Amino acid sequence: MVIPVHDVNPTRRTPYVTYTLIAVNVAVFLFMPGLAGSVAGDSGLAQACRLQAFLDQYAAVPQELIHQQLPRLVPTGETGVGPQGPGCVVGPPDYDKSPPLSVLSAMFLHGGWLHLLGNMLFLLVFGNNIEDRLGHVRFALFYLVCGYAATYGYALLNAGSADPLIGASGAIAGVLGAYLVLYPKARVWVLVPFLIFLPLRLPAWLVLGFWFALQAVYSAGEGVANAGTVAYAAHVVGFVAGMLIAWPLRPGTPPPPEPRGLLFGRRARHSW
Template sequence: MVIPVHDVNPVRRTPWVTYALIVVNVVVFLGTPGIAGSVAGGSPLAQLCHLQAFTEHYAAVPRELIHHRLPSLVATGATGIGPHGPGCVLGPPGYHKSPALSVLTAMFLHGSWLHLLGNMLFLLIFGNNVEDRMGHVRYLVFYVVCGYAAGYGFALFDADSAVPLIGASGAIAGVLGAYLVLFPRARVWVLVPFLVFLPLRLPAWIVLGFWFVLQAVYSSGRGVSDTGTVAYAAHVVGFLAGMLIALPLRPGTPPPPEPRRLLLGRQARPRHTW
């Protein structure tokens, strides 16, 4: 897996929507009940129960999206002693949940710092150019549409699942798909793990194409021991949705600047033919 760190593709205007999305995701993460304890690795049971109750309320659940069946019992956030020892108390939901709206709220929830920072890194690197090409309002609508496509697409693959779906990765996958369509030749600096992290500058079509192939392989269950914790199918659907939406914008998209060749970290002087 390669880690992108920067793209050689300047923008003409400030990507305010991309910055705002990053800020909102971070603020929601910091305000999620019980998340601080779970990040530290030693969360007491009470914090875990609060986190479970919050997630069940605001996360997207495939069974709810497809069948509109809300659970009769959910975590209440309280703790108790049951036949199997201490655990979270279940009870009737004390709230009304809209399955369709839960897809939107789930886009801003993350389960760990690694989950959050990984998503925000991809959004920061690739979102600014897509926003620059689409404009602020259209880009925001595009982001939400890709997130909905990813959420419902994943639910269709496992319509009876009661496992909550959280994270911005489905919407961000749409951003990656749009970037691939609009700027396939843009250069992206990446870190490749090979004994140490090697910095390489690669075309976007290689970086994003490789990322998409990995998601497609993982979504089929091959190459990973446990696909239950990552919604790879949502990434695939979001990516394809982003590509399709961006296709009409490709003809009028100016190409990224040609990068100057680098020689051992220094700018190489062009050779002249006399």
């Protein structure tokens, strides 16, 4: 797996929506019970119960999305001792949950620091150019549409699952799909793990095509979509949705500049 760190594709305007999405994702993560606090070593049963209750309320659940069936009993966030020992207390939900709106909230939840930072890195590297091409408002709508398409696509393939689906990966996969369509020849600086991390400048079609191929292969044998596993099918659906939406924009998209005289991490001056 390669790690993108910078693309050679300058923008004309400041990507305010991309920066806002990153800021909101980080802020929400910091307020999630049981995840951000785990850095300090708080990983007990009480933390797990609070997290489970939080995800049941705000994460997207395939069974709820497809069948509109809400559970009669959910974790309350409290701990107790039952016949089988300590565990999470369950009871009737004390909240009203809208499954379609849970897709939106789930797009800003992450299962850990690596999950969050990986998603935000891809959004930072590739999102600015898609926002530059679409404009701020259309990019925000594009991001949401891809996220909804990815979540419902996964739910259709796992209609009986009651496991929570969280993360911005589906929406960001749509950004990657659009980038592949609009800027396939743009050069991307990546770190390739081979004994050490080797910096290479590769065309976007190779970087993103390889990423998509991996998601497609992994999706054939994926597990459930809770905080400890990866919903690869959602990535595939989001990526394809982004490609389809961006395809009509190809003729009017200016190509990226030729990467001449480039230094790692910055763009050298040219006399065009």
